[in-house]
Amino acid sequence: MTWIDNLKFWLKNHNFAWRFKLTVCLPIFSVLVLIDWATKIAVQFSMDQDPTGIDPHRFLPHFLKLDYMINPGSAYGANASNAGLAIGLATLVTIIALVIFIFANDKKWLIAIVFILSGSFANLLARAWAPVVSGGDYQGQKGGVIDFLVWDFKILNSDNYVFNLADVWVNIGVIILIIDLIIEIILYFNAAYHQKHLNQFRDVENHLIKRMRTINQKVNSPEPSLVIDEKPVVTIKNQSGNTNKKEQRAMEKSQKMREKQNGKNNSN
Secondary structure (H helix, E strand, C coil): HHHHHHHHHHHHHHCCHHHHHHHHHHHHHHHHHHHHHEEEEEEEECCCCCCCCCCEEEEEECEEEEEEEEEEECCCCCCCCCCHHHHHHHHHHHHHHHHHHHHHHHHHHHHHHHHHHHHHHHHHHHHHHHHCCCHHHCCCCCCCCCEEECCCCCCHHHHEEEEEEHHHHHHHHHHHHHHHHHHHHHHHHHHEEEEEEEEHHHHHHHHHHHHHHHHHHHCCCCEEEEEEEECCCEEECCCCCCEEEHHHHHHHHHHHHHHHHHHHHHHC
């Protein structure tokens, strides 16, 4: 069989878990994308752009602020001067997430992947209808994405990062992946630990079984028996097949006494 035949066979017999994906993952995907788009549209029509990020609106004190701006680049504003590259990278990430989602069949991994795919897809398509940058270094640039959330606390310069809900979905998906990975590692080492002790128990069990078989063979072996040959010579064989000398001499004396007794009987 060629590799193409092997691939066809694998695709034909692979468990794609379509039922779980259609009944659970697809609704999650749809809801997450719609929520992200709804918030971006609401921000677009209710707030003014703040390209410099100097006029945020406090939303949840000491937790979250609102600051509407257009990010023409990728995450953390990377490739902001090259919108085409940013869109290309976003498209590549979305395609990779989609392919993984199609072929994955483990439910716990699928939930993580669907969060990542939802965020990536929502941001990618939102670039198609997002307005142009209205000020700053990238004024008039198209193809950006609407960001409007800012942390209202300072941990590793968190207050300088502007994001949207699609970014939150991606981060949630990554966190779920990390949790799943930790669980898998714990289960692996736990299984290896129990397998090691199970093997040790089986070794002891096999040793005991061998000992029991040896004991049973000795217990069930025939008792020492009296064997008289035609000469006549009387021998007694013990369990190992060797003649016991004391018992042999005793039997010879007994044989002689029988012969004498038989001689007397014949003379009478």
